[in-house]
Amino acid sequence: MGPVRWLAFYGEIADDMAFDGYQIVILDRGYRGSITNIGASGARVCSYLSLCEIRTGDPLFSALHASALLEPNPDWPGTRRVDVRHSSWRAFILDTAIPSIEAAGFDGLMLDTLDTATYLEATDAERYRGMRAAAIALVDAIRDGHPNMTLIMNRGYDLLADLAPRIDAVIVESLLTVPDGQGHFVLADPDAVALERALLAPAVRRRPPLPILSLDYWDPGDRKMIAELYRRERAFGHHPYVATRLLDSIVPEPR
Known part of the structure; x- marks a missing residue:
């Protein structure tokens, strides 16, 4: 396939013109601008969707049954891990979260935090047995229920061999x-x-190969180094984007 220009932006609003020329645009589902305008130029507009964790400040948090909640994630204050095996979490994702995303005009999903499921099962196999299988089953259910949505997985390398046939791209962050x-x-x-590149082997082996979108972070004022990061990622066969860590601004590729 040819080069893919893409970006991730988690700010609340931006000028529509800033998205021109991108084939994939990933936004937070709380974005307050026009999804329709962004997609009018041909971009697939994907909403961030966390599958194994949830922010306590999420507008949909109150709709989640408390029995699906696990301990907080110490690395991300205000975030709770969830039991992806729990029927109420599956229902929350399939019957509440995704319909709200579709209603907002998105035509794709960026599936995040899948690493949490494999991390928990590896940490405590007795307590969390089946988390990995449940995460795979949830992505399968999303694909089966939404065959025309673009599905992009962030990392989740332990699941990649199983999910590569069901998704449209993987992000290496x-x-x-x-x-x-x-x-x-x-x-x-x-x-x-x-x-880390070795962990991407299932994406490379897939036929056709699964597109690998790289996301690196750097000082936006250092245009020379940003250009070099784009060059290095493309040399690996990846489709790069370089941005600020909070993804709260759009950083164009240096020209």
């Missing part, structure tokens, strides 16, 4: 850049990059 603990990003260790 922070492949070339990693946080330095001081609020900035630095280049990742080459050995770590090689290991």
Whole structure:
């Protein structure tokens, strides 16, 4: 396939012109601008959807049965992990969250936090047995119920061999850049990059290969390094986007 221009933006509003020329646009479902206007130029407009965690500030949080909630995620204050095996969570995603996303005009989903399911099962196999299988089954149900929606998975490498045939793209996040603990990003260790690329093998082996969208973070003022990150990702065969960590601004590729 040819190059894919894409971006992720989680701010509440932006000028419609900022989205021109992109084939895939990922937004938070709380975006207050016109989804119709963004899609009018041919872009697939995808809503962020967390499948294994939920923000307590999510407008739909009150619709979720409390029995599906697990402990908070210590790395993301205000976020609760969820029991993806629970029937009420499955119903929440399929019968409440996705219909609200469709009603807002989105024609795709960016499926996030699937890593949580495999992490929990690996951490406590007794308590969380079946989390991985339940996560796969949920994505399968989404695909079966919405065959025309674009489905993009963020990471979730442990599930990739099972889900590669059911999704339309996978995001590899922070492949070339990693946080330095001081609020900035630095280049990742080459050995770590090689290991993470190896996890993408199911995407590469699929026929046709599953598009790999890379998402790296860098200082938007450093245009020279941003251009270099685009070059390196394209050399891997990826479709890159480089942005700020909060994804609260649109950072055009340097030209």
